[in-house]
Amino acid sequence: MKNNIAFLCFLMLLFSSCSPKEEDISVVVNFTHHWxxxxxxxxxxxxxxFTTENGENISVEKLRYLISDLSLTDFKNYHLINFHENTGTSLSISGLAENRYHLTFRFGFSDQDNTDGIYKDLNSVSxxxxxxxxxxxxxxxxxxxxxxxxNDALGFNYHAIRAVDNTDPDNLKFEDTSFEVDLGSVLIxxxxxxxxxxxxAEWFKNPNTWNLNELNTVLMPNFQAQKIMRDNGKTVFSLGIVN
Structure with a gap:
């Protein structure tokens, strides 16, 4: 009887020490960039x-973008990825339980979260x-x-924001052009x-072929251009390696 109790205690100790505890798991999300x-x-x-779908040769000088509401966590969150300065390209998440999760996030901010001036870290980086x-x-x-x-090398500023029609400056009309990215199920x-x-490359080709000779700068106040960016952006992200 004593031997059975001792063996049972050993099994309990073994499983408690070798199995990850609930909400003890850490995850690293890496953002990689491709053409x-x-x-x-x-x-x-x-x-x-790099060559766009429309045939223009382009360079990448600056790339930073915002995601929010990553579904692996239960609170509203946001994260700035800065490719050209190599910051924010990895996101560490702790306090998770081993499980299968449905991975989604939002490109940009929803209107509900897109409140002017409230995010000090974003204010500090213009x-x-x-x-x-x-x-x-x-x-x-x-x-x-x-x-x-x-064949002249000219600058472009492909800047995505909430679409705004400012035809009447006293009566701005908005359209939420953020969008949810659904990357499916992942085992954590x-x-x-x-x-x-x-x-x-997808920003310039699917479903709309982007012509940089026509749409290159001053795109933020361009209501139609912002909606095209939203549509093209929906094929930009994909799930890579999970291990």
Missing amino acids: NGKVLSNQDLNQLK FGVPTMLGGGYHYMQFDGKYRNDN TNNAKIEIKMNL
Whole structure:
């Protein structure tokens, strides 16, 4: 009898020490950046080496974008990914339980969360939108150069915000152009790593072929351009390696 009790105590000790405890699991989410299958690094910046669906050669000089409401956590959250400065490309999450999760997040802020001036860290890095366009925050700042029809290298500012029609400055009309990204089911185990991939080429091609000769700068007050960005952005993100 004593031997049975001792053996039972041993089993309880074994399982309690070897199995991850509820809400003890840590996860790292890595954001990687690609151009139609080619992985981008900082060595690819400032080079006219990528070709859009419309045929323009472009460079990537600056890329930072905002995600919010990542579904692996239970509270409202946001995260700024800054590719060109290599900050924010990894996000650590702790306090999870081993389980299968449905992974979703929002590109940008919903209107409910897009309140002007309330996020001090975003204010400090000039991620806000001017009051004349309704305030709030950028969803993305993607800057570079492109070769135009005359082969001149000119700048572009592919900046995504909440779409605003400012035809009447005293009566701004808005459309929420943030969108949810659904990456499906992922199994979370202890020390898991999840890759979220952004294909920059998709911003220029699907479902709308983007013509940089026509749409290159001053896009923030362009109501129709912002809606096209939203539509093209829905194919930009995909789930990479989960291990």
